[in-house]
Amino acid sequence: MALLRITSPHTHRAGQRTSWVMQMVILATVPGLLVQTWLFGYGTLINLVIAGITALLSEALILKLRNRPIGFFLKDYSALLTAVLLALALPPTVPWWLTVTAVAFSVIFAKQVYGGLGNNPFNPAMVGYAICLVSFPVLMTQWIGASDLIQAGATPSFADSLAAIFGTLPSVDSYTMATPLDAFKHKEGMMSSEAFASIAGLQDANLSSWMFVNLAYLVGGLALIALRIITWHTPVAMLASLALISGLFYIIDPSNAASPVFHLTSGAAMLGAFFIATDPVSSCTSNRGKLVYGAGIGILVYVIRTWGGYPDGVAFGVLLMNFAAPLIDYYTQPRAYGHKKAKKGLTIGGEK
């Protein structure tokens, strides 16, 4: 009778492993993925396949180089999640090599070089995204327009999407137009109302396409909260601060600023709030810290959208707050049981 000798606890929550967490997050992106594919063509799905293969291959390569068990780590689905998030964030028509570059960079440099899962200080997907945004700004800001607004008059077919991605479609321009955020950013001194009336990218059809995409991500995000995979703190703080600051400027100057609804329903607002900013590894860890962290991202997103050089700011907002996360963690420890107040700061052993 060889009895097992291990320390307590002897029982563990069944099934809810890290791979399960990653799978759930991937599954939660499905509504957004479907809506995006419905509205903007099969490009996203094709990107997803390319990204997935790249992620698994590069992860396996590095694991081999690092002499780690490949199967064990590939099964945690974390590389696949990075690939999915990147595929959703990249424009549907980007050439295949750009997707490969972004994903490989994410997995190899933003994650594995730091020591693999759990050790990366920055959100890997956003590192890859930012690298490509900086390196190939034109390709990264070309987005498919709403079908009844563009020249082609329809979303690209599967064949056209494939052709666009593998560089054989010369008429890719006929499918693309500026995203609402991009269009609003380049309204060139027009009043808001004029811009919404005259610019193609700001037509109702385009706005509502983006709204549907964002709503789909919201649904997925709420599911994650319901599953207790993420807490409400980061997304709520981020969306609230984004709404608050955009509302503030909208009240001050309605003729030039966009409404909070516009900000919340365009670009990567919801994807960022529920899927990007909530990456646990690179974000803050305490509940209070998550609030600060999310609020910081919301403000940065608005700042970059309004005064920065890029139409959307989720990637940079998240990366900048990743820098700040460890510091925020030091100042947002929860008050432990039996302590009058929470410990704070970097000094050790202040309170005994």
Add this chain to the structure above:
Amino acid sequence: MQSPQIFSFHGGIHPPENKVQSLQLPLGKPSLPRELVLPLGQHIGQASRPLVEVGAHVKKGQAIAINNGFLSSFLHAPTSGTIQAIESRPVAHPSGLSDICIILTPDNADEWTELEPLNDWQSVSKTDVLAFLAEKGIIGMGGAGFPTHVKLQGAHKHPLTHFIINAAECEPYITADDMLIREKTLELILGIEILQHLVEADNVVIGIEDNKPTAIAALQQVIRERQSSIQVAVVPTKYPSGGEKQLIKLLTDKEVPSGQYPADIGILCQNVGTCVSVYEAIQFGRPLISRFTTLTGDALKAPQNVEVLLGTPIDHLLDYADIEDKKLSRLVMGGPMMGFTLDSANVPVVKTTNCVLAATKKELPPPNPEQACIRCGMCEQACPASLLPQQLLWFSKSQEHEKAEHYNLFDCIECGACSYVCPSSIPLVQYYRHTKAEIRDAREAAVKSDIAKQRFEARKARHEAEAAEKEAKRLARQGAAKPAAKKPAKPAPEKAAAAAAPVADDAAKKAKVDLAITKAKLKKLEKALLEAQEKEHTEEISALQLQVDAVKKDIADLEAKVAAAPAPAASKPAAPALSDEAKKAKVDVALASTKLKKAQKQLAEDPDNQELKDKVAGIAADLKAAEEKFDKLGGNTKAAPAATAKPVLSDEAKKAKVDVALASTKLKKAQKQLAEDPDNAEIKAKVEGFEKDLKEAETRFAKLDSAAAAAPAAKPAMSDEYKKAKVDVALASTKLKKVQKQLTEDPDNAELKAKAADFEKSLKEAEARLASLDTAPADQATPAAKPAMSDAYKKAKVDVALASTKLKKLQKQLAEDEQNSELQGKVVEFEKNLKDAEARLAALEAPTAAPADNAAPAVDEDALRKLKIDAAIAKAAVKKAEKALAKAVELGSEDQDSLEQQVSKAKARAEELEQALQNGGQVINKPAEANSNGSDDAEFKERLKKQKVAAALAKAQVNKLKRQLDADPSAESLQQELSAAEQKQQEEEAKLEQLTNTQENR
């Protein structure tokens, strides 16, 4: 009856309860096992002491082990039978280690011992009830096993607002408390009432989870029937609501402050099992010999609760519950969240065993491989202590213990909720346990090293004291040899005195040694005090202050004793007092010279230490003074062969002297305080007061002393004046020293300089006066032997002293300001002056020595001593010059050559003097050789001294080289030289040691 308000606590988990299995069958009563194994340590605290011997027959309920200290408990025989053994057996402990157990073989008669209930528990004092409970072996049955009487006593610290009965039983699988409440509802309520009588809390609340509806209903019914004020608080099922701190939060919304106990916030918690056993103990006098235990797990065919005798082996119980051995994969004592695994089933049930979980592999699967922490924060959401487990894991893994503590690692209750929810299957609790243990180890190591340090210091002090004692003994031997040598020249009564003196001397020496030890203790304590003050440990400070005061008092006592010790000798007839004093002076001389040697040694090791130099100078001065005194006393003895006993007056003189000593001690203490806190006006005033006291005491003493001296009629009143002058000199010199010290601290203070000059002048005057007076008695006492020449001699001596003082001062200044060529010039000048003066002195001494010849060997001795001092001074000069040279080398100065010349000159002089010294020693020894073997001794001493000098020189050389090497670490030649010098030093030191040993062996 309204149910009380329920609050909530952070975190918590909802693991599968698995409580149904063990509630299917009614309470079981296993048969008596073949033997009962009763560990002596079933509770927190000291293990019990066995009361019975192997082979003894005990009855059921008879005490077989008694408490061993305050935090301990009794142990009783669970059934009647024979004590088979008292030996080490494996016990139920997470460590899996064995412990001492009493092995009882039942006789199956199950015969009770006579039980004495405490029927009048309401009328007897509460202390008696607590003592009764202690005797019945009642301890907390919830898990920790804290002796109940101790816990109840602690509850009296604060008025209790809540008395909470913990019936939550939040761990999965366990139903022992549930079953106990169902079976013994009334007993439980009565037990609670007894405890309530003892603790008198405002509220009595039973906290119970809502997954025990039967038990809740039973409780409420009994409470209703009895119209009791006990409340039943039904809390939602959530692990770990049964944790003491969590239950308190649930029922009172208060939190037990970190590092404190519930009693500190007026709350007492007791487990239901404890309450029932309290009732049974008081009502029936039944000690704690059995308990309810849950036997559960899928490996058992008949999971159930049992009332089991303590000491029953687990395998007996497993058999009772039909275990399927093949299915068993993990045997857990306690629940699945906080229980610990057992190696084998042959361990016994103890007072805190609430569950035995025989789990199959399917039921409790082995943990999954650990994955990386993704900081998902699920652990944080589950932590009932509101910690950040993910951060703690990080710090534990990277061994950042301070950060882990900062993140409140020690508030972790090891409930396992974080591990339970961790998606990466990280055994978080195990990491925390490990880190906690490491931190505790580190703390213990720190304490240990502190103790080691203290021990080392004590050892050092002891060695110093031993060395002092040895030195004193050596001197005593010498002292004994000398009077013997003089014996034929002296009248018979002296002989008696000589014999009597050592007795008193011994006492004095002992007192002195004691004093030295006490002083060392004081130094240590003061150091500790200073440290404590620096670290602001308030409690330690006051405790240390008390100790310091006590030791200071001891020192004062001892000093008084030391001063008084020779007094008894004074009452003895036949000129004891004088010789006694002489002895004392001699001891003083010896002590001073020892001190000097030690200080010089230290100085040789650390030549740059200004403080040490000052000390050496001070001690040298002391030594000189002591020597002078000794000489004088020795002279007096010879000069006044009257040898009649000193009158009673002398006693008073002694008293005055003690006063002087005390006053001076006080003064010194105050001055020391002043040095630490120079701005404190109060202390200054004190110092002045003490100074005045001291002066008064000294004057009184001087008066008495002189009167005493006057009594023998040999010395006229003039002597009084002499004493006064001497006191003046001493005072002036003290003042001067003080001012000079202040001056070194604040060299720019013109006022101080002026003062110093004033004091110097007055000192000179006083010295001159003293010298003139000194010569007078000398003239009278030995009218023929010493003519006026002596006057010139004294003056020359004063000149020498002055010149040397000045020189020293200048050298000191020079050390502070090396580049000052003016000062250097002056130094050279003074050195010349000094030499002149010394030469003059020597010239004067020579004729003195010549006529003295046989009659006054003392004079010769005197000259020798002078020579010795000269040699020492020369040696010091050599050292100083060498140091200057080293510095010059370091600085790359141009006067290196001249300095080197100086060094060689000084060395030459030192050698010369050494030579002279040796010659002189031989000269003196020659006449002595006739009647004693003292010359051997002296020669030996000379060799020893020379060896010492050689060792010191070698050491100095090593030091010099080392310093040079520091400045230029790449110089190979220097390294070679250094190694050579070190070798030489070792050789010299070895020789020295040999010599010292030989000397000690003599």
